[in-house]
Amino acid sequence: MEDKIVEGLAYVLPALVTGGVAYYILSAFIKQDNNEKKFAALLEKKKESLPIKLQAYERMLLFCERINPVKLLIRVNPIGDKTESYLHLLIANIEQEFEHNLVQQLYISDDSWKAVVATKLAIIAKLRKISETSETAIELREKVLINYTKEENPTETVVAFLKQEVKKLL
Template sequence: MEDKILESIAYILPAVVTGTVAYYMFNGFIKQQNSEKKLELLAQKKKESLPIKLQAYERMILFCERINPVKMLIRIKPLSENTHEYLQLLIASIEQEFEHNLVQQIYISNDSWTAIVASKSAIMNKLKLVAESSKSANELRETVLIDYSKNLPPTETAISFIKNEVKKLL
């Protein structure tokens, strides 16, 4: 009887060892396959989202260019000599551009969005500040144009920040 038990163990032990080794090998293989599939899906997702992100960054650079005070004042002429009316027209133009591009914040980084909002606010505050001391719409235009010909507009800082973000993406 002992011989039969030892003989059974002699047959069962190699089968158990082989089964255990096969289990761990297949388990490791399956984990590796799952890991590779996850990486493939992640790469595919990035490949699909990159054009959308780049387009969002492009639109935000365009927004910054459109609210650049020098370019905006050349593009938007005063309807009358009233400083307050001209200021309202400029602010409405900035707000309209901003609202048109508001959804782009989904696709760009928080830091880029903060830089863009900060440049928008800085421009609007500067326009309001200059408007307080201006006697006419043309004087407002001249003062802002002279000031920003000497100093870098906040939009240039935001554009430079966006360009750095895009370089990181690529």
């Protein structure tokens, strides 16, 4: 009887070891295959989303160029002589551009979005500050142009930041 048990173990033990090794190898192979599929899906997703992200960064660069005070003043002429009405016209233009590009925040990084918003707010604050010492719309225009030729323009800073973000994507 003991001989039959030992003889049975002699047959069962190698079969169990072989089965265990086969199970281990197959599970490792399946795991590797699943990882490769996940990686391929991730690459495909990134490949599909990259053009959308790049387009969003392009839109934000265009937005920054359009709210650049020097270019904004060239594009938006004063309607009358009142400083306050010209200031409201400039701010309305900036806000309209901003609202037009609001959805782009979905596709750009949080830091990029914060930089764009901070630039917009800085430009509006500077326009308001300069308007306080201006008596006419033309004087406001001249003071803004002079001010932004002397100081670094916030739009240039954010454009450089956005370009660095795009380089990270590529």
